[in-house]
Amino acid sequence: MELEVRAKLAIYGHFAAVGSRPSVDDIAARVGAAAPQVREILGRLRAQRVLVLEADGESIRMAPPFSGVPTQHRVTSGGVTYFANCAWDALGIPAALRRAATVHSRCEQSLEPLELAVSDGGPESSDWVFHCVVPAARWWDDIVFT
Amino acid sequence: MDQLWELAREWYSTRLQPESRRPQPAEMRQIFARLGLVGDFWDPRSDAFGGGEGGRGRAR
Numbered sequence: 001m002e003l004e005v006r007a008k009l010a011i012y013g014h015f016a017a018v019g020s021r022p023s024v025d026d027i028a029a030r031v032g033a034a035a036p037q038v039r040e041i042l043g044r045l046r047a048q049r050v051l052v053l054e055a056d057g058e059s060i061r062m063a064p065p066f067s068g069v070p071t072q073h074r075v076t077s078g079g080v081t082y083f084a085n086c087a088w089d090a091l092g093i094p095a096a097l098r099r100a101a102t103v104h105s106r107c108e109q110s111l112e113p114l115e116l117a118v119s120d121g122g123p124e125s126s127d128w129v130f131h132c133v134v135p136a137a138r139w140w141d142d143i144v145f146t
Numbered sequence: 147m148d149q150l151w152e153l154a155r156e157w158y159s160t161r162l163q164p165e166s167r168r169p170q171p172a173e174m175r176q177i178f179a180r181l182g183l184v185g186d187f188w189d190p191r192s193d194a195f196g197g198g199e200g201g202r203g204r205a206r
Contacts, residue, residue, distance in 0.1 A: 048168070095154040096159065096162055136188050137189060137191060137192045138195055
């Protein structure tokens with residue numbers, strides 16, 4: 001398997017296993033590559049919009065649906081705590097993991113905390129509404145804001 | 147929320163698999179259309195908001 005694909009799987013595998021972002025050294029150790037090679041691959045994955053990196057060019061801010069930094073959208077599953085980039089990604093985490101999870105978030109109108117159980121078949125019944133502010137054509141103008 | 151769950155599944159259910167890749171604009175439109183999300187707002191190539199694939203904005 002191509003090194004870039006193995007690196008991508010290593011990144012996603014790390015997020016799935018422990019809920020936090022891997023470092024360049026973590027990825028390098030997992031795929032048996034040198035750190036400069038991994039940095040180059042991170043840049044390519046960023047160009048493909050598979051990842052969003054911090055300003056340092058190597059810390060993973062987003063590997064959607066996972067967030068590399070704490071957010072208001074926390075997801076717990078299998079004893080692991082994850083952070084999602086948005087409400088959509090909060091459901092994306094159990095979808096990617098293919099296992100049940102609980103989403104802990106908040107209502108953006110009332111700021112009340114929300115908790116939602118998600119099974120293999122989807123979220124429990126609720127009257128919540130997902131509000132997407134930015135049109136699709138502009139998402140990547142500022143993906144962190146989106 | 148059911149619609150959002152279907153969107154999340156379409157987008158992310160294979161994300162941990164080797165063959166996974168981000169949907170391209172045409173695929174995005176198909177996914178959105180299947181879920182009833184149509185119109186300029188959900189068109190990744192729309193220039194109705196001063197962006198779009200042909201302008202400054204680009205697809206997710």
